[in-house]
Amino acid sequence: MRRFLLIAGLCTLLPVAAVCAEEHPAAPKAPKATKAAAKAKGKPKEEAPAPLERWNRMTPEERRQALAKLPPERRRELQQKLQQYRNLPPEQREQLRERYKAFSQLPPEQQNRARDLFRQFNSLPEDRRPVVKQEYEQLRSMPEAERNARMNSEAFRSRYTPSEQQMLRDLAQTFGSSR
Numbered sequence: 001m002r003r004f005l006l007i008a009g010l011c012t013l014l015p016v017a018a019v020c021a022e023e024h025p026a027a028p029k030a031p032k033a034t035k036a037a038a039k040a041k042g043k044p045k046e047e048a049p050a051p052l053e054r055w056n057r058m059t060p061e062e063r064r065q066a067l068a069k070l071p072p073e074r075r076r077e078l079q080q081k082l083q084q085y086r087n088l089p090p091e092q093r094e095q096l097r098e099r100y101k102a103f104s105q106l107p108p109e110q111q112n113r114a115r116d117l118f119r120q121f122n123s124l125p126e127d128r129r130p131v132v133k134q135e136y137e138q139l140r141s142m143p144e145a146e147r148n149a150r151m152n153s154e155a156f157r158s159r160y161t162p163s164e165q166q167m168l169r170d171l172a173q174t175f176g177s178s179r
């Protein structure tokens with residue numbers, strides 16, 4: 001559960017990436033002509049580090065300057081999420097990096113949809129979150145036909161509200177299966 005919420009939180013950090021990129025000299029933006037030339041020569045575009053990785057590479061002064069640009073509430077939220085990330089064991093941090101990488105490869109529309117779904121999930125009552133998350137994990141582990149049968153069953157419809165059912169359908173569609 002904690003990992004799911006952290007992933008959701010990390011996805012909300014993505015807009016902060018622009019601030020990180022501006023503040024960190026080790027991650028300069030390549031001029032457009034260079035990017036176009038690299039594409040023309042068939043060279044793969046270098047992958048930008050995840051926002052959290054950029055934060056970790058910043059000096060304390062660079063972090064302070066980047067955080068100073070944010071509204072106080074957003075700053076507190078970001079600092080809390082960064083601390084949660086730092087407290088994770090290395091294997092969980094690697095897992096999150098992989099998930100972020102997969103997320104960042106989604107088209108922008110799907111990324112926005114994913115952020116909306118995470119916000120919707122986080123707005124569920126506290127007692128419903130574990131139930132909905134458990135169902136999502138089960139759906140995610142099923143082959144598509146089995147997942148569709150489950151979501152069309154009476155048991156599914158009676159256990160979840162219409163908005164929870166839609167959220168689970170959208171999560172399954174957006175993030176597919178783990179198989």
